[in-house]
Amino acid sequence: MRVTHLHLTDFRSYADQEIVLGPRVTTLVGRNGQGKTNVVEAVRYLSNLSSHRVAADAPLVRQGAERAVVRARVEKSGRSLAIEVTINLGKSNTARLGRAQAKPRDLLGALRTVVFAPEDLSLVKGEPAGRRVFMDELCVALQPAIAGDHSDYERVLRQRSSMLKTAKNARGDLTMLDIWDEKLAGLGGRIMAARLRAVALLAPHVAAAYEAVAPGGGHAQVSYATGLASAEGYAADASAADLGAVLLTRLQEVRAKEIERGVTMAGPHRDDLDIALGDMPAKGYASHGESWSCALALRLGSYELLTRDDGPDAHEDGEPVLILDDVFAELDTGRRAALADRLTEASQVLITAAVAEDVPQALRGEVLEVADGTVLAGSTHE
Numbered sequence: 092m093r094v095t096h097l098h099l100t101d102f103r104s105y106a107d108q109e110i111v112l113g114p115r116v117t118t119l120v121g122r123n124g125q126g127k128t129n130v131v132e133a134v135r136y137l138s139n140l141s142s143h144r145v146a147a148d149a150p151l152v153r154q155g156a157e158r159a160v161v162r163a164r165v166e167k168s169g170r171s172l173a174i175e176v177t178i179n180l181g182k183s184n185t186a187r188l189g190r191a192q193a194k195p196r197d198l199l200g201a202l203r204t205v206v207f208a209p210e211d212l213s214l215v216k217g218e219p220a221g222r223r224v225f226m227d228e229l230c231v232a233l234q235p236a237i238a239g240d241h242s243d244y245e246r247v248l249r250q251r252s253s254m255l256k257t258a259k260n261a262r263g264d265l266t267m268l269d270i271w272d273e274k275l276a277g278l279g280g281r282i283m284a285a286r287l288r289a290v291a292l293l294a295p296h297v298a299a300a301y302e303a304v305a306p307g308g309g310h311a312q313v314s315y316a317t318g319l320a321s322a323e324g325y326a327a328d329a330s331a332a333d334l335g336a337v338l339l340t341r342l343q344e345v346r347a348k349e350i351e352r353g354v355t356m357a358g359p360h361r362d363d364l365d366i367a368l369g370d371m372p373a374k375g376y377a378s379h380g381e382s383w384s385c386a387l388a389l390r391l392g393s394y395e396l397l398t399r400d401d402g403p404d405a406h407e408d409g410e411p412v413l414i415l416d417d418v419f420a421e422l423d424t425g426r427r428a429a430l431a432d433r434l435t436e437a438s439q440v441l442i443t444a445a446v447a448e449d450v451p452q453a454l455r456g457e458v459l460e461v462a463d464g465t466v467l468a469g470s471t472h473e
Contacts, residue, residue: 137201
């Protein structure tokens with residue numbers, strides 16, 4: 092899988108920019124603020140319908156414009172597919188898949204990407220929310236239909252939490268809360284089942300990637316951590332129905348506390364991804380270098396998993412596009428070399444760097460200069 096053409100209209104700093112991307116490696120080089128990261132952010136947006144830099148869509152629209160359009164042509168299994176999303180300020184986004192109008196969610200799965208950026212250090216050192224996003228994005232990449240469950244879960248969670256805030260004045264009638272409990276548990280069970288499967292599939296790839304980028308640095312492990320004690324021992328193939336039943340029981344157990352506090356205290360929105368080096372948790376114990384290696388192993392492990400995914404669409408999709416956004420300046424020589432060694436045969440890698448010399452020679456590929464919000468003609472560095 093690779094992106095062959097990218098067209099940006101009023102996206103970030105680009106009023107109108109068309110970019111032709113070749114196979115293997117393309118490196119976008121430019122000083123900070125010139126627009127190189129905006130290019131890979133657009134590719135990521137087409138893949139995930141979100142940015143890896145900001146939480147909202149508004150900053151993606153060029154100042155003074157009402158909408159931004161990102162178009163791309165994706166090649167996979169010898170076929171070419173056009174995909175497009177329009178980001179509308181103050182209105183719902185729209186999309187096209189091929190020649191047909193589509194819902195933005197319909198684009199999920201058409202292009203798969205894995206992004207490694209400096210912000211990924213927070214996957215190891217930061218709060219659980221970032222790790223939940225990491226797990227859920229991996230779940231959607233493996234099974235795009237799960238995105239609907241995530242959207243529905245967030246809606247039900249908001250409704251239920253709002254009802255909890257008023258439950259003290261409900262005079263004992265909690266019938267509606269019972270209904271929301273069942274809805275939340277059903278959706279939560281499906282999300283938990285997807286996470287369990289994804290993390291179990293990811294774990295061996297993370298261990299192998301960590302050994303490659305930090306030889307002799309210990310054994311990296313990842314596991315799904317849920318607050319539902321009776322669900323901790325569930326296998327990766329645990330059914331959504333069983334997990335939903337466990338969650339429903341837990342919601343009933345903590346209802347009094349929830350009404351007192353006005354928040355939903357159980358569910359996948361409170362779970363985490365445990366990352367460990369040997370017997371110790373990485374957060375709080377890993378050194379800065381070890382934390383970088385863990386973050387890199389999470390992304391490389393995801394890349395390997397999606398490349399080798401044995402799901403029904405694996406053969407058609409092929410490996411995802413790998414995006415390395417300004418990370419080489421953060422890595423020491425050994426980690427740079429180890430990363431380059433693992434990626435020399437990748438179908439498509441998009442790299443951003445302040446200077447080409449930050450990128451190992453073997454991984455530099457075609458270099459595109461970015462200056463003043465314009466992508467200039469490139470040159471090839473073998």
